[in-house]
Amino acid sequence: MAEEMIRMGIVYSYMAHDGDVPAATGILHVSGDVGGLYHAATLPEFRRRGAQGAIMGRRIQDGIDLGCHWFSTETFEDKPESPTNPSYRNMLRKGFELAYLRPIYELQPKENLKYEFRTEAR
Known part of the structure; x- marks a missing residue:
């Protein structure tokens, strides 16, 4: 599915390198005039070097060049x-403002809990 979205020109993938070593990544998802900045990650040994700020700036500029007038992104609340x-x-430095907070749910399975995974449609 990701490959198809890239082929369709609605998802753009970015990677920052330190020499030949991948250091950080992120994607731009374009839907009409809205650009979504998602799936950003930086390897621990490359953090605090500006890679995510650079990737975020590039994704915003590319989104503008592709006709985006709005951008969204998400992360955990900074209390x-x-x-x-x-x-x-990083988001605040690039001009983003908090629009709203939403609950995030997590599942922490107990040691003896078993899940039944279905592989066929019902």
Whole structure:
């Protein structure tokens, strides 16, 4: 599916390198005049070197060049009592503003809990 979205020209993939070594990644998803910045990641040894800021800036500029007038992105909330989210700070530096907060749910399976995975349609 990802390959098809890339072929269709609605998803663009980015990677920053340190020499020949991949250091950070991110994607731009274009839907009409909206650009979504998603799936950003940086290897721990390359953090705090500006790779994500550079990739974010490039994705925004490419989105503008592709006709985007709006951009969205998401990350975990950066709380004043524990400001430890560099992604949030990168977003603020690039001009993003918090629009809303939404709940995020997680499942922490118990040791003895078993799941039944279905491989065929019902």
